[in-house]
Amino acid sequence: MSLGRRIRYGMVGGGPGAFIGAVHRKAAALDGEIELVAGAFSSDPDKSRQQGEELLLDSSRVYSSYQEMAEQESLLPDGERIDFVSIVTPNHVHFHVAKVFIEAGFHVVCDKPMTNTVEDAESLCKLVSKHGTVFALTHNYTGYPMVKQARELVRNGELGEIRKVVVEYPQGWLATLLEAEGAKQAVWRTDPNQAGVSSCIGDIGSHAENLARYITELEIEEICADLTTFVSGRQLEDDGNLLVHYKGGARGILYASQISVGEENDINIRVYGTKASLKWRQENPNYLSVKYPDGPEQVYKRGNDYLSEIAIHNSRIPFGHPEAFIEAFANIYVNASRTISAKIAGYDLGTFDSDFPTVQDGAIGVHFIHKAVESGKARAWINASYTPPQ
Amino acid sequence: MSLGRRIRYGMVGGGPGAFIGAVHRKAAALDGEIELVAGAFSSDPDKSRQQGEELLLDSSRVYSSYQEMAEQESLLPDGERIDFVSIVTPNHVHFHVAKVFIEAGFHVVCDKPMTNTVEDAESLCKLVSKHGTVFALTHNYTGYPMVKQARELVRNGELGEIRKVVVEYPQGWLATLLEAEGAKQAVWRTDPNQAGVSSCIGDIGSHAENLARYITELEIEEICADLTTFVSGRQLEDDGNLLVHYKGGARGILYASQISVGEENDINIRVYGTKASLKWRQENPNYLSVKYPDGPEQVYKRGNDYLSEIAIHNSRIPFGHPEAFIEAFANIYVNASRTISAKIAGYDLGTFDSDFPTVQDGAIGVHFIHKAVESGKARAWINASYTPPQ
């Protein structure tokens, strides 16, 4: 870290009761390279102040709104003001916050899905390009070292040509009308005004799409979606099953569910090629299984010298000492912050530092969500190919 | 076994090099209640004779054709002639053999899929009804004790109302054009003249359909199928992914694949209800996992007193001494043979003896195969509801 100081950031969202804000903060803190110095933690100024106090921040840098934060931080001198903003609000706010901070010259780490409309997503792509912004989207599951190992195996041809992808993301926590009980996490995720056109596909199906694309680098051509709202009284779908045609002929099944009772957060993927197949499960993430037609199954394990350089680079502690969710999340933060450091200091970027989800990944995800909803309504196969603005 | 003698059977098919014939014979032999006494093992009389010799059969009861076998066995006295025929030929022959033996007054155990056309399947339903035939179809996976336990849990309401079913049957053995190398098992399974309209859905997708229906007792209403032939030069599909709508609103994903490299025979199922979910995998079949939203996951294990009566009834040895594929297969044989015994001797049927797949299950399976092919060609959702003749 050649900048000679920590990268500083401010957070928008992540006030009292939020789940993901705390995850972002722990992930950012883990490696001692990034420092939280400012925040607009809630649209309610009292709650923002309360959260700032709890986080032991200087009260002068706890703001009542993200607009105020962007404005005031801009006035601070270089090296004191924040280097980037971390956006951890409900979905519908992402775009507005990102736009304001990009235009004020800040870099961005943003939660997913990136925006609620494809138009906004494309606007962000253009803004990022125009301003030279470092923009990282927290599709955190691709931060896992063994997911990176999986991509390397595919890239190196170990699996041969990819024929089939099965990616699943079952959860069970929304199997009842939790939003009617006022559970904050449930309320906004099932509210079209905040979550957008989709709940299940938007919140977790988009992770599945990103994971499959990251590992295989296949592009979707057509989809046929079956979306269902199982819980009576719910406004958005809570289960989605998709058939997928990839460009080049590969086939896929992608499903996400919030009503799969008893499942916790079981995102997992299987990829079948002509020569071998692989399997990875997030709930036990330090292992990657590779199966061959003519030899024993091989289980790769995090932390070993036999892994690819990028998997080693994104790993912290020795084999057998498991890493997990926060470390994967932290990989996005630390890679993005090193990219920001390099940009600020004019250094060359480290070999693996640019490996985090981009604004284009965000646009592809938002487009995917809208197409899934469209196919579900049409009860038909539809074209879903897409290239975002670069 | 109140008949005072073993039930006797003859086999059609299962000559040299066949895989499933030997499985049937071992399954039938396991419990000492059933005896192989006759056979028409091949349409080539020499091969039939050779197989009969290897099996140490009386040469007078090794026949050159199934027609001859039906005819000659009919002439033998009661208690000497076969009680049932076991049909283990390629698919296209099932119907003809079954018809001849039913009409000659024999009971039938038949491999799946039952016939190559829905018409033939319905004819068999009517023949069975007319002749009072005991007819068992070897959808062997529903012979596993823990599958029976799963059905009991669903029946008892332990899972609540069923919302979602995910049933998979991935194999990898046909990932190359094995049929071009003359591999007998591959040749007939990929030949439309023998296998019928489908390879993958017919051979293994039908098992997945049967397994899901056995456990949940849900009926299919609509399907949308995506069938693919990945291996160049192959005549039938080798991969099939289906979205399923069940009557009453449950949703499903059903997939079968013969090109999933590295997978061996991984038929597995997950069923999600409003109150709990269950999971079972054939490759480690002595366990059944049940997950709850508000308590620890529970792992039921074969051979324990806390299981349902029907699971105990279909189990042979104590817990921790694993049972597997052949025992599950044997459950169909022994239950069918006890049903036959009861019929012959006029006894009442034991409580659980009638628990094996029937001719109606066969017709439902054949109908399902045809609808999957139809939907795949149409690239659309189609109605697939069906009630076979009783």
Added chain:
Amino acid sequence: MSLGRRIRYGMVGGGPGAFIGAVHRKAAALDGEIELVAGAFSSDPDKSRQQGEELLLDSSRVYSSYQEMAEQESLLPDGERIDFVSIVTPNHVHFHVAKVFIEAGFHVVCDKPMTNTVEDAESLCKLVSKHGTVFALTHNYTGYPMVKQARELVRNGELGEIRKVVVEYPQGWLATLLEAEGAKQAVWRTDPNQAGVSSCIGDIGSHAENLARYITELEIEEICADLTTFVSGRQLEDDGNLLVHYKGGARGILYASQISVGEENDINIRVYGTKASLKWRQENPNYLSVKYPDGPEQVYKRGNDYLSEIAIHNSRIPFGHPEAFIEAFANIYVNASRTISAKIAGYDLGTFDSDFPTVQDGAIGVHFIHKAVESGKARAWINASYTPPQ
């Protein structure tokens, strides 16, 4: 099977309510090469008759005592009389039955532990040698194909020099004073007059010893045993933990337990060499894991072409179609019966047919049991090396 007929056997023990007798019968029946034709199933003639009827045997060959059976069967002509006796009585009877039948010229399959004293065990070794008897001991766990694969890996040097062996056999079924409730299986296993000097080490520790020796071919030099009777009122130990020194410097831990509540029949082994290690668990027996210091873990799976010839030879059905306890047991029966066939017909023995536990294995096991008890009493390391009469 070049004898042109099935091998015939009679059973001693295995009357109503016995567990292991039924297992032997199913294992023998599985492959259609062996036929049960006679029995002295109980020392109570009524029970013997009842069992014979249930098994549909010719009543003239159901005997009131094993002595009568040996005598009467000897009078029958070649090819009609039994070829071997299967001894499935409680331990204290094994020796007497085996002796009578060996002296009458019959071959023997005997359950373990072979005898209750080392003297008897050595007498059997000498009798077998004198009479040219085929003698198979049913240490069934070494019948599993993946155990044979494990031995091949060790033999081929894949693990390097063996340094450490950890073999465990935990069960929980005797965690209460089950014998006081009259449970037949518990009564004799905890009765010194029937089980001998040991319950836990005798019944299951001897399997662990046999499994470790089969795979590693290491010989025990010294042991230090800690034997405990946890259940008040029990006459023999129900838990035994041993430290082991093998000849050549390898170290081991061997433990067996009948009071490990919740464990079913979890015999398992880990073997660590200088180059790699292996792990196998009986409750999921189709897999064998091999771990390396510098590459992915490898999971070998039953039924694949990449396995050793002996593993393939002892396997019946394709990969992914699990085999289990009865098949492993059947491997002992079928290998022994083929050895008997070859002897009768004067044929050369098939390459792998002699692979079953011998009378010497039995003597080593009995010696081990006695040394464990001796060490436990002495609370000290003792020499336990032993070479049985050949």
Added chain:
Amino acid sequence: MSLGRRIRYGMVGGGPGAFIGAVHRKAAALDGEIELVAGAFSSDPDKSRQQGEELLLDSSRVYSSYQEMAEQESLLPDGERIDFVSIVTPNHVHFHVAKVFIEAGFHVVCDKPMTNTVEDAESLCKLVSKHGTVFALTHNYTGYPMVKQARELVRNGELGEIRKVVVEYPQGWLATLLEAEGAKQAVWRTDPNQAGVSSCIGDIGSHAENLARYITELEIEEICADLTTFVSGRQLEDDGNLLVHYKGGARGILYASQISVGEENDINIRVYGTKASLKWRQENPNYLSVKYPDGPEQVYKRGNDYLSEIAIHNSRIPFGHPEAFIEAFANIYVNASRTISAKIAGYDLGTFDSDFPTVQDGAIGVHFIHKAVESGKARAWINASYTPPQ
């Protein structure tokens, strides 16, 4: 955190190339409650300075020796000087550093084993008592939430009376003479001058002892140890197998190994009571399995409401989002730092904040190590009961 500021600490050890220093720093940083402000990272002042720079510390607080650090930090005003020291040097230095800082009025977090002699350990007990020091020993495996759940299950009687404990800690990384290649981690751990009387039992066997004692609260009465040095040229043992007698009659097996090739860091434990048993494995730490004699196995999962309060308290993120090694380590840091905060501010301690390993745990561990070595040399059972100074 009612102190209104972060707890500040300085580190002794943890210079360039150290493994465990970085783990401590990440664990301390994770929750944003603790701040690294000073360090004496190496006995080589240049290396200490280099490490301080890399960590972006104020150079005035990077010291050339721990003595200097204790002295200089004492001179700083309250709230600026460090609140505690974190000792992450090789074993032989622990005592000297701890003594100096305790006597200078600082609290202590210390790596294990605590000291190289029982005398030093007892001195620390007395010093801690005399100075009212908060002293936390980083037996990090007891920081895992599911280990705490395990202890609660035992305490609540869910397992009944404990009969048997099997605790294992196999590693394979020292299977070759790594210390001869200059590998820093291997060099000091196998050097009697730094590691003390033991390598394997000292480094990892002591973790196993601590884990078993934490969960069961059983005290060791007698042990019989078998210690081996497998790698030629090594000065200390690299494998140790122990039989254990606990007070009250429970029996145990405890083993640790550094030559178990292919094992990574597989510390795991099974505890068997009269009513149920439990199993936990560190390499997949979010699960705790409980087995019953008369019902399904239950798998408890981290992050769920049905867990005990203390397990919930030591958990950060929702179920299905795995936590791992660093979080468990962080639990020791955060609980200790909250205890320090409460002490500084005169607040009442939070209910679960005192749950971390103490100086007495350290003394028990050191005593255990010495007794294991003594028993190994004697090749005999020896008394190993011990009560440390309070």
